[in-house]
Amino acid sequence: MERTVIYRDRQELxxxxxxxxxDFGRASMDHIVRDALEPGKAYSGFSATKTAATELTLSAGRLYAGxxxxxRGEDIIVDLFNVLPLVTxxxxxxxxxxxxxxxxxxxxxxxxDAQTxxxxxxxVAMESLRRAEISTVAGTEGPDPSYPATDANVTVIAYVLLxxxxxxxxxxxxxxxxxxLRNIANRTIALENWRGQISGQVDTLRTDLSALADRLAGYATKAEIVELTEQLDELRTEVYAPGAYIYYGTNHFLTAEGSNVDHPSFDAVxxxxxxxxxxxxxxxxxxxLNPNNVYIANTSGFVLPKYAHGVRLDLTGYASETRLAQYTFETTxxxxLTRARTRRRYGNSMVVCTNSRWWRQGTYDLAGNVFRRDGETWEVTNGLPDRMPNGARVPNGNVHWIRVRRFxxxxxxxxxWDRVTxxxxxxxxxxxxxxxxxxxxWLSQVGLYFSRKAAAGDVTVLVTETAFGMPDLSRVISxxxxxxxxIQVGAISKExxxxxxxxxxxxxxPTFLTAGRRYAIVLVTTGDHxxxxxxTDNGVVQGTFFVSTDGAFFAGNLVDDMKMRLYFARFERTRLSVELTALQLAGGILDLDVLHPGVTPPACRTDIEVQxxxxxxxxxxxxxxxDLSGLPAILPLRVTLTGTTDLMPGFGLTGSQAVATRPKTAFTWVSDARTLGSPTTSVKVVTDLQHFEEANHxxxxxxxxxxxLTGTEAADVVEDVVLADGTVRRTSIFNVTSVSTYAVKIVGSTVSAALPFLVSELIEYAQS
Incomplete structure (x- = not known):
């Protein structure tokens, strides 16, 4: 104890x-509990059990408070009859x-009287007792009742569902x-035993992580991310859905799905x-801007820096010749495929929406919505949005995006890709x-060797991807x-x-070939060549010679290979700026949207620049x-390519699309009509407003x-909550009279086109 009472012989007590x-002993005990065990509030014992239909019993227990x-040294009976719900x-x-x-x-x-x-x-009371009192706090009645709010001065022991x-x-x-403490000691012993078992592995974790970081680029985990995102969406649905409702829905606004774009009032993106x-x-x-630019190579509308052909694969030697006419004549x-596209968007309207993460869910076709040109029809094979060359589905797995403000x-x-074919x-x-x-x-030239040729019969040369090691004629890339x-042939030596x-x-x-993949050179001809x-060089080519037997299956030759050379582009420069025709918009440009076919290999850059x-x-x-706040009506444009002499990026003119825009200062969005199975009297709409400022928006x-949809209902209650990231979550509650059909209308405005905001998500439900 910190303090004691001193007693002496013959001293008055x-x-x-x-x-x-x-009191001194109690105070010391309080200090020990507060300093070493529990400075706040906690309980021990008080195990709750049901002992009757509306009654439960708490065992003896103790309450620790400050x-x-x-x-309480005895069992406590708690009768809940008076707080039973009436309906639910x-x-x-x-x-x-x-x-x-x-x-x-x-x-x-x-x-x-001391004298007499x-x-x-x-x-009188002979005992001062610190007594733990037991009480109840009832929550709100409902089909899915919430936990009742409790005062900070009480300690929750249990929750009872009635x-x-x-x-x-x-x-x-x-x-x-x-x-x-005994339980904690047992857990500590178990942790120490576990630590002893795995210490040899954990102690080397830093080295293992370093090695893993070096190999991380070789691991594909996009399918797992898609699966997690799908599970997260399901979890969000469960979290936000009320206990009972007639209609419940969400909209991430990634696409126009769920939007009534044909409504007369609709005016939004x-x-x-x-x-x-x-x-x-x-x-x-x-x-x-200059079609005669001598520093570029423009092949069929695809631009690369000027290059020469360099041999990268050469099959030497000669073993025999193969007559093409001996095989089956086929119609195939x-x-x-066409080159995939890159899209760059820039401007004040490009404020970031956190909902872009939902592209990974797989429900939405990111490629089809992001890379589609106006008026263009895309192909979706078997209804699947994305496939790897081996046929495995990776929903939106081939798309990479970056979202930062204004870019x-x-x-x-x-x-x-197989979207435009x-x-x-x-x-x-x-x-x-x-x-x-x-x-x-970049495969830029193919060297072929013909030992003989016929008088007629052109040769179609295809570069294809492969499936199961065989040429895949459904994935031709050149x-x-x-x-x-x-066709060049030499003389036959008579000796x-x-x-x-x-x-x-x-x-x-020029056809871009990715490292580590297997491709095929396919020859198709009607000539007797x-x-x-x-x-001698199968170790170099690491491939197989195939002949077509039925237009679909190729029979392989495991001994001989077709003699050929493959040339890849060797570039003169490692950096080149290519000027394009200027963008124009009457009234001024505030936003840019540039979509073009292109390839930017690793360690290379493609930058779009404006003057x-x-x-x-x-x-x-x-x-x-x-800074486009000055709203320039004409904007000079160029593309800067950066790479190495072996590898440079390229971009396409054919199939490109550049859009110069300027936004309005107001929008109106209307949802699809909700037709309910039974009338509703209450509709709640939750909207997330990102980059929203009350002074400007x-x-x-x-x-x-x-x-x-001719009637209009204003919200009876509007509540705003500011989330941690600054998003304003606005809840609008509509108390309506027996409505069976409705649509949500959102009207927004800003004081300046350079100060936009956006609606990132909508959650709505109707209750009877």
């Missing part, structure tokens, strides 16, 4: 001395609080239960949120050679015709009967991007009601 001895210990269910909190009471009343004689020794009996007949369930509340519509827009296709439909970039990581029918005999591509690069007149081979060089549209074969006040500035985040939510 007073009642205060005896009381102090107890160091003081309040106790209710939750009741069993709580405890402490108070000091004087108890144990006994008769005691008190000295009233006269005493007088009195009944229905009209009595106790349904008892939930002992663990959060306020005092931990037992639904694109990762409800945004302000365009006040003016000018759409054009990217075009070279091929499907040619968005979306990149389709697979270089060729061309089909063709080709006739003739087919042979193919597969090969493993070990390095990223198609070039070799005229029969351009040894071997041909003097001459290489036929066929330039092709012979190709040279070799068996503002005489200086070229790249489209980038808020701190580095150009206004947003009003109303209901359109009636069969023709």
């Amino acid at each position: 007073q009642s205060a001395d005896l009381n102090n001895m107890q 160091g003081a210990i309040y106790a 269910r209710k939750r009741v909190a069993i709580v405890s609080f402490g108070q000091e009471v004087e108890t144990d009343i006994q008769p005691r004689d008190f000295l009233i 020794g006269t005493t007088e009996p009195q009944s 229905d009209t007949s009595g106790v349904v369930a008892i939930e002992q509340w663990q959060a306020t239960q005092l931990p037992n 639904v694109e990762e949120g409800i945004r302000f519509p365009r006040a003016g827009a000018e759409t054009s296709e990217l075009a070279l 439909e091929i499907r040619q 968005w970039i979306d990149t389709y990581e697979e270089q060729y 061309t089909t063709a029918t080709i006739n003739g005999q087919q042979v193919a050679q597969t090969f493993l591509n070990s390095q990223d690069g 198609r070039t015709t070799l005229p029969v007149l351009d 040894v009967g071997l041909p003097s081979l001459v290489e036929t060089k066929l330039p092709i549209t 012979y190709v040279a074969m070799t068996n 503002v006040n005489g200086a070229w500035v790249a489209l980038d985040g808020e701190a580095n991007g150009p 206004d947003c009003t939510i109303t209901l359109l009601t009636g069969a023709g």
Whole structure:
């Protein structure tokens, strides 16, 4: 104890001395509890059990509050009959609080006259008790009752779920239960044993993590992310859905789904949120300012820095020749892929919406909504939004996006896709050679060796992806015709009967090949040509020679390979700026949206730049991007390509789309009509307003009601809550009279087009 009472021989003993001895001991015990065990509030014991339909019993227990210990040494019966719900269910909190009471009343004689020794009996309390009192706090009745709010001065022991007949369930509340030191010791021993078992592995974790970081780029976890996002969406639905409702729905506003774009009042852009519509827009296709630029190579509308052809794969030697006419003549439909696209958006309207994460859910087709040009029809194979070359589905898994204020970039990581394709029918005999591509690069020229050629019969040369190691004619990434007149052959030596081979060089549209993948060179012809074969360099090509037997299946030759050379682009420069025709918009430009085919390999950059006040500035985040607040009517444009002599990015002019826009200062959004199964009298609409500032912005939510949606209902209650990220969560409650059909209408405005906000999410439900 911190303090003690001193007693001496022949010293007068007073009642205060005896009381102090107890008070000092109690104070020390309080300090020990508060300093070492529990400084706040907790309980021990008080186990709750149901002992009758409306009755439960708490065992003996103790309440710890600020160091003081309040106790109950007997069982406590709690009768809940008076708090039973009338119709549905209710939750009741069993709580405890402490108070000091004087108890144990006994008769005691008190000295009233010291001279005569006269005493007088009195009944007095002989015990001061810290008593733990038990009480109940009833919650609100409902089908899915919430936990009742409790005062800070009480400690929750348990929650009891009641229905009209009595106790349904008892939930002992663990959060306020005092931990037992023996239990903690046992858990500590278990942790120490576990630590001893795995210490050898954990102690080397830093080294393992370093090694893992080096290999991380080789791991594909997008499918797992998609699955987690889908589960999160399901969880959110369960969290936000009320206990009983006629209609419940959410809208992330990633696409126009759920929006009544045909409504006469509709005037908004639904694109990762409800945004302000365009006040003016000018759409054009990217075009070279100088078509005769000698520093670029423009092949069929695809631009690369000027390059030369460098041999990267060369199959040497000669073993035999293969006559193409000996194989089956076939009519085959091929499907040619196109280059994937990149989209860059810049401007004050590009405020970030956190809902972009829902693209990963897989419900939405990110590629189809982000990369589609106006008026363009896309192909979706078997209803699946994305497939890897091996056929595995990865919903939106090939798309990478970055969202920072004023600058968005979306990149389709697979270089060729099946969204925009061309089909063709080709006739003739087919042979193919597969090969493993070990390095990223632009295949720019194919060298073929013909030992003999016919008088007629052009050769169609295809570059295809492979499936299960065989050429896949449904995934053609390059198609070039070799005229029969351009086929080169040498003379046959009469002495040894071997041909003097001459290489036929066929330039092709630069085709990007990804490292680590297997591709095929396919020859299709009706001519009686012979190709040279070799068996000396299979370790180089790491592929197989195939012949087509039925237009779908290729029979492989595991001994010989088709003799050929593959040339890849070797670039003259590592950085090049290509000026394009300027963007124009009467009234001024505030936002840019540039969509173009393109490939930006690893370690390379493609930057779109505009000229503002005489200086070229790249489209980038808020701190580095150009200032368009002056609303320039003409905006010079260029693309800057950065890479190495072996690898440079490229971009397409054909199939591109550049949109210069300026937003309005008001928007109106209308939802699809909600037709309910039964009339509703209460509709709640929760909207998240991002980048919303009360001083600059206004947003009003109303209901359109009636069969023709001609009636308008204003919200009876509007509540705003500011979330941690600054989002304003606005809850609008509509008390309506027997409505069976309604739609949500959102009207927003801003004081300036340069100060936008957006509606990122809508949650609504109707109750009877």
